[in-house]
Amino acid sequence: MQPKRIKYYLLGLFITGMILFVVLQFNSSNNIHKLIKGNEQLLQELNVKNELQKLQTNMAKTDSKVRGAVISQDTLHITGIEAEIAIIKADLKEINKIIKNDSTEKLLTQLNYLVDEKNTFNLMVLDTFYSQGKWAAERMINNQKGKRLGEAINSILRQLDTTRQSEVNRTTHLIDSSGQKAQSWGTILVFFACLTSLLAFLYITSRIHRQEQLIDALDESQQQEKKLAAVKEQFLANMSHEIRTPMNAVLGFTHLLKVQPLNDKSKEYVGAIESAGHSLLEIINDILDISKIESGMMRIEATSFSLRSVLHGVNTMFKPKAEEKQLQLSVTIEEEVPDILYGDVMRLTQVLVNLTSNAVKFTSEGEVRIHVAKIWAEDNAVRILFTVSDTGIGIDADKLGSIFDRFNQAEASTTRKYGGTGLGLTIVKQLIELQNGFISVESKAGEGATFKVELPYTLGESLLEEGNSYFTESDQLPLHPDVRLLVAEDNKMNQNLLRHLLSSWQLQYKIVNNGKEVLQALDRQHFDLVLMDIQMPEMDGYSAVQAIRNELHSTIPVIAMTAHAMTGEREKCLQMGMNEYISKPIIEEDLYKMIQVYIGKLPPRELPSVYHLPHENGTLHLINMNYLHDLSKGNAHFEKTMLEQFIAQLPEELSLLKQAVVAEDIPAIRATAHNLKTTVSFIGLQQHLYPILEPLEKLQENNYHSNVVAGQFNTLKQLCIQAVQEAIHILL
Template structure:
């Protein structure tokens, strides 16, 4: 920058000199022009005076006074421009001589008028006028010579300044180009380094994603490999507990069951923390009864508290609303973790849970849950890290009380996931108090919910004449399923892989398939794909898998499964699922085309509105359930018929089927979502009908119908 300033300063200086020289040159040229004008005016005046005398014609002297005035003006201008020390004497002489010359010319004219031509000619011939003219010409020549020298000097100055300005400009351009080149090279170098950094960062990110994928796969495999034997351990333990046992055997079975459940809790903790950290844990809000949740919590932990001779108290402020809208599962998980820890680390005294309202505005409310105990407490230095992963207050704590050290980490992250806040207060030997603050909105009464906020379902007996096909490769799980299905008086066939399942389905009609995912020769995904595409069968297929990672259920449904059950298999869940999907005693007819369930993400509004159905039922749950079952059975058939009509381009059948579908979906409250599509199909015209438009309308309709069917199944469950 300094170099550029110096260069610019010198360049500007020479340019100013160049401008000044040009102005001076212009001035000198102006002087030369004025001198020339003065000579011309004087010569013209002499000529007029001589002409008037010689020809005795006074017309020659017309305007002579004006000519003399011009001469005086020219002389005055010369004095103003040229006057300086070197020309002052010449200008004095010039002024005197010009005045004398003008006076002489006027005197000649006066003589001519008064004394005649002869006297005037005599004055002209006495050479005085000639000598004055020659003297004036000589002085003007001297002035011109002096000014020519100034002009030469100024011209030289201009040339020098121009050359210097050009030189400095060239240097400035050179350094500007050099600076631009250096700046370009610097910027290019920085961009290249930045690109290298971006490539390294991208590679690192890809590596991170790959490692995350490996971790998720590892957790999924670990979950599967541990849950599969755990399914057998807990299943047979439950079966043993129902058998007549002596005291010692019952003690052993109880110990096995407790150890198995503890191991399962550890697995669940590891999977939960993995879901939260990978952003796959989602909040699912529903209306629930807060007092019902607290009642279930008391029922769950009261036996444990009594076993340790502890007092367990749960209190709730009367101002706390009972019906709330939020994620009841995550709230239960938080309270279960905090209460379990409180009972675990308390040897005497008791555990108290208090619920209070700390803020409410319009429909929003913030609830404070306080869990206090009289246990071992926590050292002040450990309070800041108590929510860290795999952290417990002391190493001896883990050895004495067990656990993974993930419980409080999961609690904190679940609370923060719901925009809540948790804090802890503790003194060693005096107990610990956890305060969890969570935001909710006021819930609405749902006649289908019980006191703990979960949906009750009315379970009908499973028809005894149904046939089930079980595809499971693990021998222990086969034995467990054999026992369960036999105890329910159900007929079944067990096969070892997907290939055998396909062969069995080709030979015999079954009502439902229980399909394990990971099997040799052909896994569950491949098997269900062939069932839908090759066999064109719509038989219900229930996935049984030990994979418990987020997204596994959606994957199963997208591949063609009807439902998903995680291992270890819960007996009630399996029974309810079989009951729902075997509502008919005979095997279901295959559909013309399989309709895959695409599912809907959390937060997507529900389609079904049961207000009209409930008004019709007058509280008759059996009627509502029967209508929903008919809806689930009828809607796929209507869709299949509509698809065939669209593919065939049968406009009359398209209209009739669309009209019939409007009746099918109306009682389920689907008018708002489905009628706009159905009305376009119902009013289709032969002239304007286009197959692509029809296919697009059908695909949109199918997607909504599949979601509605799944919602109906969820309600039935």
């Protein structure tokens, strides 16, 4: 049978089946309707029988009360007789209403008369009882009139019941007949439905079998391609991660090399190494981003942020490069655009940075413009249009449709001349789509390009209202209101140091005392970066960062802060899930650069040169105030607070160390020695006290000698007493 004819046969079968189905359904519905009507009639007849029985019962009850009242001369029996008579009349009225027809009209007339006579007779008996006494009332009862009336009423009720019983029998027969017919038609309908379902099932099964064969063939042809794609994605991700760590080291050592005395040629070489390293790191980051997006690991994290602050940061970032190329870089934002928005500020920044970077890169003369406008607003929602335009090389019209494809640039020569992977615009497009926005481009070759990005946001809450959670400990408003840091540190002196540094940089921050509080804070609020001490009570930094990665599934940057300076400590931190490592005592410049790298929102800053404190009277003291002076930048109040904290805290920690030494509690000795390293580092005691504290910090059970440890503690105690005395002298 030809496939085309099958369609017509199926159509004819379908129409025939539908007609048969309608006929069957009509007959089935008709019989069901008769069945329902018969049930209603049966219920009515049962109601009639019930009403007749009630009337008979109430009549007998009334007679009994009247006789009882007369015989016993107890008037309590008389109570309610008039109400009973009223009920009898109501029952009679209901019977007249529900069974009145031609066949029962004569019987109902007689019943009404006899019931009225019976009620009248009962009332007369009661009147006689009240007026003439018991014997007169008994004579009326014994004259058989009441008995004859009762028998006549019962006779009529039996006749009515017999009449209704025949009607019940007729209705029951009708119900049985309709039920049997409905059952028969229902059986036919079920049989037809089963037959139709079977035929449809066989046809659909055959079609599905054919489709499965085609799908298997298609899957077989695509299996190898999918395997190769998965291998490629995994390779890119692994390669990017493996290269990123040594590249950070290369850039770090390059930066250190730049500050060394070098001749002009060496400076040129170092600059080339740094430039190439940054380019390679950008390529690696692009590959990582595209891998995260395609694997579903890229997440949108919404928070309130200042739009104008973001634009200011982008302008600050690219202004030096634009000036170097003699380009005019302008950022404009219309007045009606709200400043505080709620959305993913990190992804917005990444989009704007990528588009602006391309605009500056591909423009040799002219200008680069960033314009922001509000195109729609309703209630608490807005849509913002970001326009990034330039006067650069432009894009051919036939290339516009493919510039967002992976590893694609407008011309093959573009990669050789300008560099890059061709992933930037792909990442931008996917990041925008993740935020439910869209991007378009307008361009002509040689006339520049204009990228338009439309993103939805909701109005955010004012960042200055969150003073209970974030603070700067100064009267100045935060310079960077969209930057929020979480600091985990249990040492009070280190907390004071970080308060001073972060406040001086006008950053918002929150300080917690252990790893558990870190997890609670991250669960409640959004932060951009965590500064994590390693050795803390309740939960240490290693456990906290593993919980951040594995339980919270957060990719927030985490910088480890520790007094451990042993070989391999940085590698251990990175292996446990940290992004970077900084040793104590904290160097201000190093910490700021790390925050700047991982936040991406802070401008570079000029840090003052180190201040060297001269020796007093040529005598070398234990305390070295250089580090504290460098941090304070002339803030005498901060220096005084730190010295007072040192004078109060050092004896407490020495006391804890003494208790641990006396109890030979090796874990407590190690922990207290570690905390002491942080405390003494702020006032330059590393040179004198670290040689004693480090062996105590590394103390092991299999190499513990109580006499040696006691001697180390006594030496440490003498030096600490001298340091406290010097600190008191400085304060005076």
